[in-house]
Amino acid sequence: MGTGEGILVMLGGVLLTAAGACGMEYEVVIQGPGTAWLAACDGQHAGYADILAADLRCYPHAALWLDAARSMVDLNPSGCQASRILDVSEGRQVGIGDDLALLWSGTPESVVALHPSGFDCSCAYGIWGKWQVGAGTSSVLGEHALLWSGTAASVVDLHPVGFAASRAGGVWGNRQVGYGVPQTDSNDISWRALLWSGTAESVVNLHPAGFRWSCASDTWGVWQVGSGVPDGGDQMRALLWCGTAESVVNLHPSGCRSSYVVRCWGDRQVGVGGDHALLWSGTASSAVDLHRFVPAGYTSSGAFGIDAAGRIVGYVGNESGRHAALWAPRWTPVYRCRDSKQKGNLLTTQGPEVEGLLTSSDAWVFDGTLCHVPPDSTDPNAMPVYRFGARDGAVRFYTIDPAERDRFFRDFRDAWAYEGIAFYAYRPSRRPPSAVAVHRFRSDSGGGYLYTRDERERANLREQGSGWTYEGISWYACE
Numbered sequence: 512m513g514t515g516e517g518i519l520v521m522l523g524g525v526l527l528t529a530a531g532a533c534g535m536e537y538e539v540v541i542q543g544p545g546t547a548w549l550a551a552c553d554g555q556h557a558g559y560a561d562i563l564a565a566d567l568r569c570y571p572h573a574a575l576w577l578d579a580a581r582s583m584v585d586l587n588p589s590g591c592q593a594s595r596i597l598d599v600s601e602g603r604q605v606g607i608g609d610d611l612a613l614l615w616s617g618t619p620e621s622v623v624a625l626h627p628s629g630f631d632c633s634c635a636y637g638i639w640g641k642w643q644v645g646a647g648t649s650s651v652l653g654e655h656a657l658l659w660s661g662t663a664a665s666v667v668d669l670h671p672v673g674f675a676a677s678r679a680g681g682v683w684g685n686r687q688v689g690y691g692v693p694q695t696d697s698n699d700i701s702w703r704a705l706l707w708s709g710t711a712e713s714v715v716n717l718h719p720a721g722f723r724w725s726c727a728s729d730t731w732g733v734w735q736v737g738s739g740v741p742d743g744g745d746q747m748r749a750l751l752w753c754g755t756a757e758s759v760v761n762l763h764p765s766g767c768r769s770s771y772v773v774r775c776w777g778d779r780q781v782g783v784g785g786d787h788a789l790l791w792s793g794t795a796s797s798a799v800d801l802h803r804f805v806p807a808g809y810t811s812s813g814a815f816g817i818d819a820a821g822r823i824v825g826y827v828g829n830e831s832g833r834h835a836a837l838w839a840p841r842w843t844p845v846y847r848c849r850d851s852k853q854k855g856n857l858l859t860t861q862g863p864e865v866e867g868l869l870t871s872s873d874a875w876v877f878d879g880t881l882c883h884v885p886p887d888s889t890d891p892n893a894m895p896v897y898r899f900g901a902r903d904g905a906v907r908f909y910t911i912d913p914a915e916r917d918r919f920f921r922d923f924r925d926a927w928a929y930e931g932i933a934f935y936a937y938r939p940s941r942r943p944p945s946a947v948a949v950h951r952f953r954s955d956s957g958g959g960y961l962y963t964r965d966e967r968e969r970a971n972l973r974e975q976g977s978g979w980t981y982e983g984i985s986w987y988a989c990e
Contacts, residue, residue: 535799535840536840536841536842537801537804537823537838537839537840537841538838538839538841539804539805539806539827539836539837539838539839540836540837540839541806541809541827541834541835541836541837542834542835542836543834544561544831544832544834545560545561545569546558546559546560546561546574546834546835547559547560547571547595547826547833547835548576548815548816548824548825548826548835548836548837549595549596549597549598549815549816549824550596550597550598550599550604550774550815550816550824551599551816551817551818551822551823551824551837552599552600552601552818552819553601553602553818553819553820553862554577554818554820554822555575555576555577555599555602556575556576556816556822556824556835556837557573557574557575557576557596557598557599557604558574558595558596558824558835559571559572559573559574559594559595559596560572560574560583560585562585562587564592570592570593571593571594571595572585572586572587572593572594573585573586573587573594573595573596573604573606573608573613573615574586574587574596575596575599575604575615575617584617584618585619586604586615586617586618586619586622587608587619588608588613588619588622589619591608591609592609593608593609594606594607594608594609594613595607595608596615597634597635597636597637598635598636598637598638598816599638600638600639600640601640601863602616602617603615603616603617603638604616604617604638605625605635605636605637605638605643605645606634606635607633607634607635608622610632610633610634611624611625611626611632611633612624612625612626612633612634612635612643612645612647612657612659613625613635614635614638614643614659614661623661623662623663624663625643625645625659625662625663625666626647626663627647627657627663627666628663629647629649629652630647630648630649630652630655631648631649631650632647632648633645633646633647633648633657634646635659636678636679636680636681637679637680637681637682637687637729638682639682639683639684640684641660641661642658642659642660642682642687643658643659643660643661643682644656644657644658644659644669644679644680644681644682644687644689645657645659645678645679645680646677646678646679646689647666652670653675653676654676654677654678655668655669655670655676655677656668656669656670656677656678656679656687656689656691656705656707657669657679658679658682658687658707658709667709667710667711668711669687669689669707669710669711669714670691670711671691671705671711671712671714672711673693673694674691674692674693674694674703675692675693675694675695676691676692677689677690677691677692677705678690678691679707680726680727680728680729681727681728681729681730681735681774682730683729683730683731683732684732684869684870685708685709686706686707686708686730686735687706687707687708687709687730688704688705688706688707688717688727688728688729688730688735688737689704689705689707689726689727689728690702690703690704690705690725690726690727690737691703691705691714701723701724702724702725702726703716703717703718703724703725704716704717704718704719704725704726704727704735704737704739704750704752705717705727706727706730706735706752706754715754715755716756717735717737717752717755717756717759718739718756719739719750719752719756719757719759720756721741721742722739722740722741722742722748723739723740723741723742723743723744724739724740725737725738725739725740725750726738726739727752728771728772728773728774729772729773729774729775730775731775731776731777732777732869732877733753733754734751734752734753734775735751735752735753735754736749736750736751736752736772736773736774736775736780736782737749737750737752737771737772738750738770738771738772738782746768746769747769747770747771748761748762748763748769748770748771749761749762749763749764749770749771749772749780749782749784749789749791750762750772751772751780751791751793760793760794760795761795762780762791762793762794762795762798763784763795764784764789764795764796764798765795767784767785768785769784769785770782770783770784770785770789771783772791773813773814773815773816774815774816774817775817776817776818776819776862777819777844777846777862777865777877777879777880778792778793778877778879778880779791779792779817779821779880780792780793780817781814781815781816781817781823781825782813782814783813783814784798784800786802786810786811786812787800787801787802787811787812787813788800788801788802788805788812788813788814788823788825788836788838789801789814790814790817790823792879792880801814801823801838804838805827805836808829809827809828809829809834810828810829810830811827811828811829812825812826812827812828812836813825813826814838818862819844819846819861819862819863819865820840820843820844820860820862821840821842821843821844822837822838822839822840823837823838824836824837824838825838840883841886842883842884842885842886842989843860843883843884843885843886843934844860844880844882844883845858845859845860845880845881845882845883845884845934845988846858846859846860846862846865846877846878846879846880846881847877847878847879847880847881847962848865848868848869848875848876848877848878849875849876849877849878849961850874850875850876850904850905850906850959851873851874851875851876852874852957853954853957853978854904854906854954854957854958854959855901855906855907855954855957855958855959855960855961856878856906856907856959856960856961856962857875857905857906857907858881858898858907858909858933858934858962859933860884860933860934865877868905874905875905881949881962881963881964881988882936882947882949882964882988882989882990883988883989883990884896884934884935884936884988884989885934885935885936887935888935890935892937892941892942892943893935893936893937894911894935894936894937894938894941894986895911895932895934895935896909896910896911896932896933896934896935896936896985896986897909897910897911897913897916897929897931897932897933898929898930898931898932898933899919899923899927899928899929899930900927900928900930901926901927901958901959902925902926902927902928903926904959906957906959906960907930907933907960908927908960909933909951909960909962909985910985911936911938911985911986916929926958936949936986936987936988937986937987937988938986938987939984939987942987943987943989945989945990946987946988946989947964947987947988947989947990948964948984948987949962949963949964949984949985949986949987949988950962950963950964950969950981950983950984950985951981951982951983951984951985952972952979952980952981952982953979953980953982954978954979954980955978955979955980956978961979962985964988964990969981
């Protein structure tokens with residue numbers, strides 16, 4: 512470990528503080544043996560823990576970790592021998608218990624059986640909002656991709672015509688992803704990545720040219736992620752799509768034997784490359800090896816989930832087995848959403864606000880991560896960035912200058928409503944050496960504001976006379 516790194520033991524786990532590039536610094540929390548974290552959302556980490564039963568054997572129990580992974584809630588339902596949580600969203604969890612699909616709302620008593628009639632066993636693999644996805648299997652039908660909305664009776668069979676088997680693994684908005692096995696006389700079983708929009712008939716085959724098989728594991732916004740094996744090859748390649756087979760992007764990083772993506776949120780994807788946990792931002796060259804933040808003594812790692820705050824869950828492993836692991840970022844991502852009519856931006860650190868904009872209408876476009884900022888006010892150099900909302904629309908104005916805040920209070924209260932502190936950033940005189948400038952433009956016609964740290968975008972807006980007036984540097988932040 513380099514200078515400034517150290518290991519602390521707390522509550523049976525290990526916390527490693529590792530220093531890296533600004534915006535890419537993580538603290539790694541490692542649980543004791545017999546635990547697995549498979550999903551993350553809003554500070555909740557879910558998976559399972561091995562629990563000793565009356566017969567003196569250990570069985571996996573669906574479990575939820577709260578308070579920065581300091582406390583665990585055993586969600587195993589009464590009478591259930593073994594259970595696991597596979598995904599979590601907005602305080603609800605999905606998974607499997609004794610071969611039946613289950614849905615929880617944070618307590619073992621809240622469990623809802625999603626298992627539909629006509630199937631011998633079932634499993635729920637993904638959840639978003641009111642939707643759950645998974646699969647059911649029977650000796651008559653085989654495996655069918657399924658979609659639920661909170662009850663067993665709400666089930667929709669997504670199994671498409673022309674396929675012998677199918678499974679749904681991820682859901683976001685009105686889209687579901689997974690894979691199907693085509694009906695064929697060949698003995699070679701070839702998976703095909705699939706995308707649905709709520710019905711079996713809506714299926715889109717995402718299988719890319721040049722690949723022997725493919726599988727989609729998750730979706731967010733316009734993107735789908737998964738993996739595939741190239742023709743003539745035998746190792747997986749991490750893949751990213753945007754709604755069609757032709758849109759595929761090969762995320763496989765140079766130097767890795769194999770790679771695959773498990774989950775995604777916003778413009779970030781997580782998974783495994785070789786024996787290491789990886790984080791991507793939409794391209795192969797963007798891959799970050801998360802294993803470099805793991806303490807010595809662990810030889811392997813994998814990333815299985817990511818939430819809006821950039822927290823990543825997965826595992827670290829050594830000769831004693833696998834341990835649940837959390838990569839907690841030391842900086843908070845600020846997301847930029849752009850009004851589709853070019854009226855301005857909305858910046859936020861809140862994942863639900865981003866998803867609410869994108870799913871409520873077609874008026875907003877997700878532009879990705881604008882920058883990274885301190886998580887709170889504990890940094891003595893960090894200053895509050897104030898937010899105002901346009902009274903006649905959803906665009907926002909942001910300023911780190913208290914005098915400008917007061918001027919908006921005084922002179923523009925009819926047009927702008929104060930909405931509080933959006934996040935914390937740095938003034939020019941108090942910025943870290945590695946901080947980057949965030950620039951502000953004002954619309955010449957719509958009265959909105961645009962914020963960017965991209966120097967090329969800034970130059971283009973200034974040089975092309977595009978209807979935006981440059982107003983200078985708003986604040987400094989991390990990349």
